[in-house]
Amino acid sequence: MTDSLVQPADWLLEVNNLSCGYGDGSVVRNVNFALSHGDIGCLLGPSGCGKSTILRALAGFLPINTGEICLQSSSISLPGRTLAPEKRRIGMVFQDYALFPHLTIAENVGFGLRREDREAKHQKVTELLKVVHLQDLADNYPHELSGGQQQRVALARALAPEPTLILLDEPFSNLDADLRRRLSLDVREILKTLGISAILVTHDQQEAFAMCDQVAVLKDGGIQQWDVPYNLYHEPANRFVAGFVGQGGFVPGKALGPDTIESELGVIRGNRAYPWQPGTLVDVLIRPDDIVYDASSELKPKVVEKTFAGTSTLYRFRCSEDTEFEALFRSHLDFHLGEHVPVRVEADHLIAFERT
Numbered sequence: 001m002t003d004s005l006v007q008p009a010d011w012l013l014e015v016n017n018l019s020c021g022y023g024d025g026s027v028v029r030n031v032n033f034a035l036s037h038g039d040i041g042c043l044l045g046p047s048g049c050g051k052s053t054i055l056r057a058l059a060g061f062l063p064i065n066t067g068e069i070c071l072q073s074s075s076i077s078l079p080g081r082t083l084a085p086e087k088r089r090i091g092m093v094f095q096d097y098a099l100f101p102h103l104t105i106a107e108n109v110g111f112g113l114r115r116e117d118r119e120a121k122h123q124k125v126t127e128l129l130k131v132v133h134l135q136d137l138a139d140n141y142p143h144e145l146s147g148g149q150q151q152r153v154a155l156a157r158a159l160a161p162e163p164t165l166i167l168l169d170e171p172f173s174n175l176d177a178d179l180r181r182r183l184s185l186d187v188r189e190i191l192k193t194l195g196i197s198a199i200l201v202t203h204d205q206q207e208a209f210a211m212c213d214q215v216a217v218l219k220d221g222g223i224q225q226w227d228v229p230y231n232l233y234h235e236p237a238n239r240f241v242a243g244f245v246g247q248g249g250f251v252p253g254k255a256l257g258p259d260t261i262e263s264e265l266g267v268i269r270g271n272r273a274y275p276w277q278p279g280t281l282v283d284v285l286i287r288p289d290d291i292v293y294d295a296s297s298e299l300k301p302k303v304v305e306k307t308f309a310g311t312s313t314l315y316r317f318r319c320s321e322d323t324e325f326e327a328l329f330r331s332h333l334d335f336h337l338g339e340h341v342p343v344r345v346e347a348d349h350l351i352a353f354e355r356t
């Protein structure tokens with residue numbers, strides 16, 4: 001057997017031990033992640049956690065203090081050496097679209113194609129407008145287009161110079177919720193069809209999950225977890241990720257064994273073993289979809305809040321002052337405030353953290 005059987009990972013983008021910021025300090029510290037060819041990654045986190053700062057470093061607008069950024073195995077940022085943005089083959093799409101108002105849609109898309117001759121440019125612009133389904137609006141001006149259409153023009157313009165990577169900085173945040181959802185799926189399909197990798201910055205978890213293959217959850221300038229959306233939801237690495245991703249809250253409990261916890265909601269058994277001693281005090285994550293209605297259950301918490309959402313209703317239940325949790329039921333299960341409702345926990349993915 002030879003070492004050649006162990007292949008190095010074929011990363012498109014590698015961010016190693018990155019720290020960067022403004023002035024002397026670093027607002028982003030020790031960030032590590034890597035993106036495969038053709039994958040869409042996401043930087044997700046609350047306002048001020050450093051998402052845009054990382055994006056600026058990737059784009060080459062911000063020098064880095066420690067670490068290295070590599071694109072296709074070539075170093076593009078090192079402390080004291082920053083490859084200029086225009087030499088990185090990285091495209092950008094901004095929140096405000098940043099289209100040129102005096103240029104037509106076709107001229108906007110072709111703006112970065114300075115080296116191509118007229119015919120090649122025309123052909124490329126036509127192809128890209130087809131990809132983003134705007135071929136009929138080539139001669140219109142940006143102000144004649146809706147927000148969603150303008151954002152698709154911005155994407156086509158960023159794709160035109162055939163970048164290696166596209167950076168999307170909160171690209172849908174000016175759009176209403178419905179359009180956001182549709183456009184994020186459209187953009188994913190376009191990028192996947194063309195095989196272009198991207199990094200999306202957002203604070204919207206649904207958008208991150210709908211569009212991205214890998215997601216970094218950030219807090220205070222550091223990555224808490226870099227993982228596929230399913231694992232972020234079902235296997236959160238810590239309390240912050242558990243609380244930030246998805247709905248739900250913690251209830252107090254006591255470990256009975258590695259995969260079993262006793263709480264006011266009864267004994268909860270999961271499919272994951274923890275290295276706890278019996279008797280360890282823990283907090284258990286209860287998601288609204290972990291609770292089911294069961295007419296035969298002896299557990300009958302009180303409804304303390306109720307939010308009707310059309311096909312479903314989100315209830316907040318209270319067992320005691322220490323133990324409250326939420327449950328999502330189809331809206332034909334209609335309970336009133338103060339009513340005691342028989343429910344049961346049905347959680348395969350037992351997520352709990354030792355109480356500190």
Ligand SMILES: Nc1ncnc2c1ncn2[C@@H]1O[C@H](COP(=O)(O)OP(=O)(O)OP(=O)(O)O)[C@@H](O)[C@H]1O
Pocket residue numbers: 022027045046047048049050051052053054203
């Ligand atoms: N130009 C700047 N000069 C100094 N500090 C800055 C500058 N830009 C951002 N910061 C600070 O760096 C930190 C991270 O900001 P950043 O814009 O990266 O956060 P973000 O996660 O993108 O937030 P948001 O979701 O609100 O855009 C914040 O504390 C912010 O105040």
